[in-house]
Amino acid sequence: MPGEQGETSKIRIAIVGSTGYGGVELIRLLQAHPLAEITSVISSSSAGTPISDGFPHLTDIIVQNLDGVNASEIAEKADVVFTATPSGVSSKLVPGLLEAGLKVIDLSGDYRIKDGETYEKWYKHPAPEQSYLEKAVYGLCEIFGEEVTDVDFVSNPGCYPTATLLGLIPAISAGWIDPKSIIIDAKSGVSGSGRGTSLTSHYAEINENFKAYKVNKHQHIPEIEQVLGQVTGEPVTVTFTTQLVPMTRGIMSTMYAQMNGVYNDEDFVELYRQYYKERPFVRVRDKGIWPATKEVYGSNYCDVGFAADARTGRVTIISVIDNIVKGAAGQAIQNLNLMMGWEENLGLGYTPVYP
Amino acid sequence: MPGEQGETSKIRIAIVGSTGYGGVELIRLLQAHPLAEITSVISSSSAGTPISDGFPHLTDIIVQNLDGVNASEIAEKADVVFTATPSGVSSKLVPGLLEAGLKVIDLSGDYRIKDGETYEKWYKHPAPEQSYLEKAVYGLCEIFGEEVTDVDFVSNPGCYPTATLLGLIPAISAGWIDPKSIIIDAKSGVSGSGRGTSLTSHYAEINENFKAYKVNKHQHIPEIEQVLGQVTGEPVTVTFTTQLVPMTRGIMSTMYAQMNGVYNDEDFVELYRQYYKERPFVRVRDKGIWPATKEVYGSNYCDVGFAADARTGRVTIISVIDNIVKGAAGQAIQNLNLMMGWEENLGLGYTPVYP
Amino acid sequence: MPGEQGETSKIRIAIVGSTGYGGVELIRLLQAHPLAEITSVISSSSAGTPISDGFPHLTDIIVQNLDGVNASEIAEKADVVFTATPSGVSSKLVPGLLEAGLKVIDLSGDYRIKDGETYEKWYKHPAPEQSYLEKAVYGLCEIFGEEVTDVDFVSNPGCYPTATLLGLIPAISAGWIDPKSIIIDAKSGVSGSGRGTSLTSHYAEINENFKAYKVNKHQHIPEIEQVLGQVTGEPVTVTFTTQLVPMTRGIMSTMYAQMNGVYNDEDFVELYRQYYKERPFVRVRDKGIWPATKEVYGSNYCDVGFAADARTGRVTIISVIDNIVKGAAGQAIQNLNLMMGWEENLGLGYTPVYP
Amino acid sequence: MPGEQGETSKIRIAIVGSTGYGGVELIRLLQAHPLAEITSVISSSSAGTPISDGFPHLTDIIVQNLDGVNASEIAEKADVVFTATPSGVSSKLVPGLLEAGLKVIDLSGDYRIKDGETYEKWYKHPAPEQSYLEKAVYGLCEIFGEEVTDVDFVSNPGCYPTATLLGLIPAISAGWIDPKSIIIDAKSGVSGSGRGTSLTSHYAEINENFKAYKVNKHQHIPEIEQVLGQVTGEPVTVTFTTQLVPMTRGIMSTMYAQMNGVYNDEDFVELYRQYYKERPFVRVRDKGIWPATKEVYGSNYCDVGFAADARTGRVTIISVIDNIVKGAAGQAIQNLNLMMGWEENLGLGYTPVYP
Structure with missing residues (x-):
């Protein structure tokens, strides 16, 4: 719901990659933000045309044409820029934007992995410059929110890592589960792979189908392991399966771990509610209730539930x-x-x- | 986004039928309304329990328990009540609410058909009291918006009639199409039939299926004919097919009519843009572009497009x-x-x- | 269920375009045909590789590699060839196959329109040679089945025309409906547009979406009009809307026409059952029951139902x-x-x- | 494709529970069986009516009316009876059918768990008579096929156990994985819960949703554990998650286990191909390729793939x-x-x- 407060106090926002799914979702959400105003929507491929040509749902909502990618022009129009660009593109783009004096929030994966070698192993292309890797603050808000205050450059976490880390960290921090035993069975809707066309996003191939992909090979694995390593203070290696669900939006991360003691469902509910008690977006389900992806559809919530199993000594976190x-x-x-x-x-x- | 303005100025809202799809959508939308505040969510069947038991997506959002249906209690808590109740229920409920001094917006079909006999023929149960039928203002905002100002009782239009009437009225009012020739091929997502369980909402029966139902027998037919009759000044009879699409939300009404003269796509685009120029929620597509249901998903828009066909002398309005x-x-x-x-x-x- | 009869009596089949949806469906169905044997699966783009690389569902079922497109080689391996190739490709391919002595059944649209000029207007590329257009028998089996016996070259009808013509012809032949009044509101699953990738087959764009395309412009219009013209003996022009349903398989054609007399549902049921009484694949629903696409899923049936409306004098045929x-x-x-x-x-x- | 062989040689089949999804699928498959003939379709609730009233897809295919449930009448009409009845119903029905001299194949879960106490703990109703539990042969064909020959009474395995056990047994039998470490993350389409209507099969609740249910509590757990216990010779306890996928058909079982040695993908491929080399319905994917549910749609195949991970010492079996x-x-x-x-x-x- 745009424009319900005075325009003068708003900060100005530019969105690079406005014609991807991340970009149009930024538009949807920022339209309703009381202190932000979109002043430039940017696409290298479609500059000069109305965004509603490719996204008719934005008809009458975004009426300005798409701009091209030019750091100094962006800096004239905006205070903050979101880069919703593919990995490999952001690494080339971000340094110029920062130098032009913009605050940058990067939605690509380029600045999440702090070790360049690890980045290159999993992403299969050159890592960004080390100084920028160090500058980027990893913006998993519920865990590292304090580090984000007042910085100029945030690397926004990946989708799978967000669901997974918010589900694991309280139990790991409490020492309740064995980090060596972690198995993550993750499922995602199709929008996760973007608007590019390929056989793996073809309706007739995906509908009425459930399939695994990149088993143990997904580039979000080192991101998860890096953060868990930070939290535990030692290297963590996880088993990680990614699977495609015939739906557009939503991720479920089903996580398994050996418990280090005897804990029941209520214990986990209480631990997590305590951990996230100041955080508006994590909702912990009651004992015996597990969340479903549709219950967070279109919202910023992360919902979590548990099944601690005395028979096996394992806990399942969803x-x-x-x-x-x-x-x-x-x-x-x-x-x-x-x-x-x-x-x-x-x-x-x-x-x-x-x- | 609730609570962004001071609470004191807000009017208080009660929602009867809070555990139906219309009810929870009222909750979703009113949560973000700057001048309204939900003070009572009401369900005859689940009173006394948290609404999040049945709708976990409302966890932490609506924390009060469901209330029972009691007109005087509602009147103490609220200024305006939405009745999102089944047809046949509203007709019994609304008189008491009005008498208790509440403003009422009724989402059932009970107060739309002004002729009791016609109501009973199509709805197959007794019509509401005639005095209330007369009192209810038919709230198709873009057409009859002026009549709604300052009244106490509005009958909210049906879903099919809304899409259909907004698509037909400008052309009919202009005399461009022959009302006798109107054929309406309408399609709806499954949520239209509510949360009740039946074989026609069973996932395995609906998925990968497209089916027609109530052909020429849907209770929205007399509603459409009544309004078109008002607009033209004479009785109008339409052919009306209703069909179920394997999706949750969305209606498309594809309408066919004989043109009374030679008009092309641009003519229709111009006519409709002119007609709706003061109206924020009707968007008219450019020539050769037709709207899709997903382009209005979750929003209050009605999008319209045209194909005027010189070969047949007919226009298709979508x-x-x-x-x-x-x-x-x-x-x-x-x-x-x-x-x-x-x-x-x-x-x-x-x-x-x-x- | 292959191989349940002796191999010696089987005719040998080649399939050009084996890596499209039409091609793999021919494989599925012919695998179970008691008198046919697939001896060559052909793909210009993937020759030399196993078909199961692209279609793992055929693992262990089709073990031979894909062949290239070469008329004389095909003629050595096969007696009959199915060309499940795109329009524009078949027109170049078929003459050589016929000259090599093969019987040809063409699934492209290239040989359906008998008038080259009309073909080029709707298909936007050059028409096939006129002599072959004349040679091709239009294989709408229930209507023109007798003409197919003993010929060497059949042009297989389009998907929309098949559903539409089987629904219209009995009523038109009987003189019960006015051919000038015909309006066809057609809906198709996504597989209809093939395995090629594009935004209009992208899962996230199609799922939870219902959209119209090529309104009054689809290349199946002249095919329908040509056959209706043959049946009535005069030119017929139809209004024809094509729409995409979020499902993989299935077409529904909802047809509207003015009745030339007073007929009710039973009359239509009786007329159609009589018309198709020798035909195993057309099933006529009882009065008041309309078919759904899922009721013919994976089968060769065409199911038909009716709603004759005394109020408007129109009949709806589904x-x-x-x-x-x-x-x-x-x-x-x-x-x-x-x-x-x-x-x-x-x-x-x-x-x-x-x- | 019915009737392609002489009728005289066919055995006669009755199907109890013909109006459930298991029952209509038996009809679909048996219609094409060369040595079987359906002589009675049976439903306690709909006896005397045509099955096509509830399942129009069977129009013209099954023309006899539904019979009631009467053991001696069934024995007159049939040689073999399939009981596709709910658990709790079969246990009452089967003894009479066997005594009437029929061969019985039971698709309910009633005769799978050999220990009555375990049955009652997980199924929450009384176990069948012990003598019949002992008589029933557990028909997991690829593993226990030899035991099925010549018996009169087979208990057909559950859907989750079939996918899971076929995926685990070769590796367990070979001693390659640790049975104590087994974690099973299973996903099913909605048809698995049958045609009964409930909120968990409501289209609008399931579509665009992925949800877990009965985590560690599903009644297929003791069935899996019983068979794994037989195979290993000692009790096995598994972690088992069941999840609902927005699709109609299909199960994927993603299984995790600690490897007892160093094995790579090729090792597993070779082991499983060897194990199943005489079995027509298990297809083992090549290294690095994982099966998808759609690749077995409508067929009797079970497809299996692997990811052995040297980093964690675990194998993922799909x-x-x-x-x-x-x-x-x-x-x-x-x-x-x-x-x-x-x-x-x-x-x-x-x-x-x-x-």
Whole structure:
């Protein structure tokens, strides 16, 4: 709901990659932000045309034409820029934007892996410059939110890592589960792979189909392992399966771990509620209730539930997010709020769209 | 995004039928309304329990328990009540609510058909009391918006009639099409039939299926004919097919009519843009572009496009809405805004959720 | 279920375009045909590789590698060839195949339109040679089945025309409806546009979406008009809307026409049952029951139902098929059976896959 | 494709529970079986009416009316009876059918768990009589096929256990994985829960949703543990998550285990191909290729793939089936074939329906 507060106080926003799914979701969410104003929507491929040509749902909403990618022009029009560009593109683009004096929130994966060699092993192309890797703050708000305040450059976490890390960290931090035993069975809707066309996003191939891909090979693995390593203080290696669900939005991460003691469902519920008690976007389900992806659809929530099993000594942790909101555009705006010193949930109080 | 303005100025809202799809959508939309506050969510069947038991997506959002249906209690808690109840229920409920001094916006079909006999023929149960039928203002905002201002009782239009009438009325009013020739081929997502369980909403029966139902027998036919009769000044009879699409939300009404003269696509585009130029929620597509249901998903828009065919002398008009928003809860709030003298689109400026 | 009869009596089949949806469906159906044997699967783009590389569902079923497109080689391996190639490709390929002595069943649209000029207007590329256009028999089996016996070259009908013509012809032939009044509102699953990747087959764009395309411009219009013209003896012009349903398979054609007299549902049921009484694949629903696409899924049936409306003097005729079976591969095999003088339904007695 | 062989040699089949999804799938598959003939379709609730009233896809295919449930009448009409009845119903029905001299293949879960106490703990109702529990042979054909020959009473395995056990047993038997470490993350389409209506099969609740249910509590757990215990000779306890995928058919079981040595993908491929080399329905994917549910749609195949991970010492095994075919009706017919001494795949050679 745009424009419900005075225009003068708003910060100006540019969005690079406005014709991808992350970009249009940033537009949807920022349209309703009370302290932000979109002043430039940018696409290298479609500059000069109306965005509604490719996205008719934005008819009458975004009326300005798409701009091209030019750091100094962006700096004239905007205070903050979101780079919703593919990995490999952001690494070339971001340094210039920062030098032009812009604050940058990067939604690509380029600045998440702090070790360049690891980046290149999993991403299969050259890593960004080391100085920028060090400068980028990893914006997993519920865990590292304090580090985001007042910085100029945030690297927004990946969708799978967001769901997975929010589900694992409280139990790991408490020492309740064995980090060596972690197995992650993750599922995603199709929007996660973007708007590019390929056989793996072809409707007739995906509909009525459930399939695994990149088993143990997904580039989000080193991101998860890096953060878990930070949290535990030692290297962590996880088993990680990614699977495609015939739906557009949503991620579920189903996580398995050996418990280090005897804990039941209520213990986990209580631990997590305590851990996230100041955080508006993590909702912990009652004992015996597990979240479903549709319950967070279109919203910035991450919902978590548990099944601690006395028979096997293992706990199953289930975490869901909307991959384009909490897994991308929503969390990026949450980072904007933190950078600006605003309320974490400003302009993000969306009730999930249900059904 | 609730609570961004001071609480004191807000009107208090009660929602009867909070555990249906219309009810929870009212909750979603009103949560973000700057001048309204939900003070009571009501369900005859689940009173006393948290609404999040049945709708976990509302966890942490609606924390009060469901109330029972009691007119005087509602009147203590609220200024305006939305009745999102089944047809046959509203007719019994509404008189008491009005007498208790509440303003009422009724989302059932009970008060739309002004002729009791016609109502009973199509709805197969007794018509509401005639005095209330007369009192109810038919709230198709873009057409009859002026009549809604300052009234106490609005009957919210049906989903199919909304899409259909907004698509037909400008051409009919202009005399460009022959009302006797109108054929309406309408398609709806499954949420249109509510949360009740039956074989026709069973996933395995609906998925990968496209089916017709109630051909020429749907209870929205007399509603459409009544309004077209008002507009033309004579009785209108339409051919009307309803079909179920394997999707949750969305209505497309594909309408066919004989043209009374030679008009091309641009003529229709211009006519409709002129007709709706003051109206924020109708978007008219450019020549050769037809709207798709997903382009209005989760929003209050009605998008319209045309194909005037010189070969046959017929025009095809295509109109889409989100059946739960513009076809139910969104239009009901639009009516609230008009009743209150507020901006028509206050709290309704949602960008469609895409993809 | 292959191989249940002796191999010696089988005719040998080659399939050009084996890596498209029409091609793999021919494989599925012919695998179970008692008198046919697939001896060559052909793909210009993937020759030399196993078909299961691109279609793992054929693992262990088709073990030979894909062949290239070479008429004389095909003629050595096969007696009959199915060309499941794009329009524009078949027109170049078929003459050579016929000259090599093969019987040809063409699934492209190239040989359906008998008038070259009309072809070029709608298909936007050069028409095939006139002599071959004349030679091709239009294989709509239930209507022109007799003409198919003993010929060497059959042009298999389009998916939309099959559903539409089987729904219209009995009523038109009986003089019950006015050909000038025909309006066809057609809907198709996504497989109809093939395996090529584009935004209009992208899962995230199609799922939870219903959209119209090529309104009054689809290349199946002249095919329908040509056949209706043959049946009535005069030119027929139709209004024709094509729409995309979020499902993989299935076509529904909803047809509207003015009745020339007073007929009710039973009259239509009786007329159609009489008309198709010798035909195994058309099933006429009882009065008040309309077919759904899923009820013919994976089978060669065309199911038809009616709603004759005394209020408007119009009849609504609803016809459904599986677009890849009766609308493509199944009807092509039905044509094979007729060409060979076999039972029309030999090897085609599939019960629909439900649910 | 019914009737392609002489009727005289066929055995006569009755199907109890013909109006459930298992029952109609038995009809679909048996219609094409060369040595079986359906002589009675039975439903306690709909006896005396045509099955096509509830399942229009069977119009013209099954023309006899539904029979009631009467053991002696069934014994007059049939030689073999399939009981596709809910658990708790079969246990009451089967003894009478066996005493009437019928061979019985039971698709309910009632006779799978050999220990009555365990049955009652997980199924929450009384166990069948012990003598019948002992008599029932567990018909997991690829593992226990030899035991099925010549018996009168087969208990058909559950859908999840079929996918899971076929995926685990070769590795367990070879001693390559640690049975104590087994974690099973299973996913199913909605048809698995049958045709009964409930909120968990409501289209609008399931579409665009992925959800877990009965985590560690599903009644298929003791079935899996019982068989793994038989194979290993000691008790096995597994972690087992069941999840609902927005699709109609298909199960994927993603299984995790600690390897007892150093094995790579090729090792597993070779081990499984060797293990199943005489079995027509298990297909083992090449290294680096994982199966998808759609690749077995409508067929009796079980496809398996692997990811052995040197980093973690774990192997991920992925197994898919069509839950209504290999997970129910197809495997039941496979058991029929084995009981009768026919070829295991007689009448079951369906190519998967793709796309």
